[in-house]
Amino acid sequence: MPSRLSDAFKSHPVHIHHKHLDFNSVQELPDSYAWSQVDDHYPNCHDVDSFGASESVPIIDLADPNALKLIGHACKTWGVFQVTKHGISKNLLDDIESLGRTLFSLPVQDKLKAARSPEGVSGYGFARISSFFPKLMWSEGFTIVGSPHDHFRQLWPHDHSEFWYCLTQTMHVGIIEEYKKEMNRLAGKLMWLMLGSLGISKSDIKWAGPKGEFKGATAALQLNSYPACPDPDRAMGLAAHTDSTLLTILHQNTTSGLQVQREGTAGWVTVPPIHGALVINVGDLLHILSNGMYPSVLHRAVVNRSCHRLSIAYLYGPPESVQISPLSRLVSRSHPPLYRSVTWNEYLGTKAKHFNKALSSVRLFSPVTLNGFADVNDHHNRVKVG
Numbered sequence: 001m002p003s004r005l006s007d008a009f010k011s012h013p014v015h016i017h018h019k020h021l022d023f024n025s026v027q028e029l030p031d032s033y034a035w036s037q038v039d040d041h042y043p044n045c046h047d048v049d050s051f052g053a054s055e056s057v058p059i060i061d062l063a064d065p066n067a068l069k070l071i072g073h074a075c076k077t078w079g080v081f082q083v084t085k086h087g088i089s090k091n092l093l094d095d096i097e098s099l100g101r102t103l104f105s106l107p108v109q110d111k112l113k114a115a116r117s118p119e120g121v122s123g124y125g126f127a128r129i130s131s132f133f134p135k136l137m138w139s140e141g142f143t144i145v146g147s148p149h150d151h152f153r154q155l156w157p158h159d160h161s162e163f164w165y166c167l168t169q170t171m172h173v174g175i176i177e178e179y180k181k182e183m184n185r186l187a188g189k190l191m192w193l194m195l196g197s198l199g200i201s202k203s204d205i206k207w208a209g210p211k212g213e214f215k216g217a218t219a220a221l222q223l224n225s226y227p228a229c230p231d232p233d234r235a236m237g238l239a240a241h242t243d244s245t246l247l248t249i250l251h252q253n254t255t256s257g258l259q260v261q262r263e264g265t266a267g268w269v270t271v272p273p274i275h276g277a278l279v280i281n282v283g284d285l286l287h288i289l290s291n292g293m294y295p296s297v298l299h300r301a302v303v304n305r306s307c308h309r310l311s312i313a314y315l316y317g318p319p320e321s322v323q324i325s326p327l328s329r330l331v332s333r334s335h336p337p338l339y340r341s342v343t344w345n346e347y348l349g350t351k352a353k354h355f356n357k358a359l360s361s362v363r364l365f366s367p368v369t370l371n372g373f374a375d376v377n378d379h380h381n382r383v384k385v386g
């Protein structure tokens, strides 16, 4: 088994044989980008928003004395929430957003110099999950694992004076490093709030370290760009998926597009951009750790006709060698462990092979054989009706 995140896909390379489009020069949606209902893995889902959603994704102030309880409830019922007062400075959020903007506005041929290789994790390209769909997504992404130095050297080669070259490189790398550092801190804090509301304390998770700082946690930074689209109703920004993470921290610009599905329902609910707020997703590994108590949220990104949308996802996972399995405190005779143990790398490999069946492929009991004990989410396998 590969042990480094950057090697996670070595055994499951993704070959996407499509030309990269210059989104800005297209007047009409090419057929290869036109989705019909059957191209989606969740074809029967309707748009709840258009029927007037009665409920929306919880917004939680981290400074609220009730934050722990509110987070627990949001994780159980939605698997997603927005946070405010999270301690990430407005400047840093602005900086990472404008870095993303600068990067995506480069000419396609330049961006392709930093193209992700079929077996690699880092670099520019289509979302990895593209290979599971017959149609292409109206988006481009840049994945950064480890230092962005080499990619940036490819993107911004020495064509200016040495001074400017060094200055911009250092600035970009500095912003990414700072963003990752701050996100790592916030992710650790959120882990304890999310797990704390299940009665889990620092002594329950050995790999969190003596101070519970989750030292050695690994993460990927994913910059997503969704250009304005000439035919948004037939296009798909990022197809429905769950993240293969413990948790994901998402910063979206002012253009909406993120939609989630609430546990046990079949409709899409828009997560409205709130200035300065961050979206927190429960990922598949936290679903496993919580022994099925927290659903990993099914989500997708849609596009629109007039606005360019940007999102920056911090995909947070455990240290590479750690085996993730249901926490023993959440396991009992009446609640047997629902999943076998997996490392993050192993799970990413499983996801690369099975996509939305990955979670059920590491499951020990099916909800049917486990009489009287229902798992909170099996949308990974569920056939939707209505």
Ligand SMILES: C=C1C[C@]23C[C@H]1CC[C@H]2[C@@]12CCC[C@@](C)(C(=O)O1)[C@H]2[C@@H]3C(=O)O
Pocket: 121, 127, 128, 129, 130, 143, 219, 220, 222, 241, 242, 243, 244, 245, 315, 348, 351
């Ligand atoms: C650490 C991760 C998590 C990855 C793979 C790898 C790097 C990029 C992440 C994403 C980001 C975009 C959606 C997704 C579904 C995709 O295609 O690439 C994610 C995937 C996952 O959560 O499974």
Ligand SMILES: O=C(O)CCC(=O)C(=O)O
Pocket: 222, 224, 238, 243, 250, 252, 257, 258, 299, 300, 301, 310, 311, 313
């Ligand atoms: O752009 C978005 O809102 C969603 C991005 C996302 O789901 C991801 O990067 O995993």
Ligand SMILES: [Fe+2]
Pocket: 241, 242, 243, 248, 299
């Ligand atoms: Fe995602």
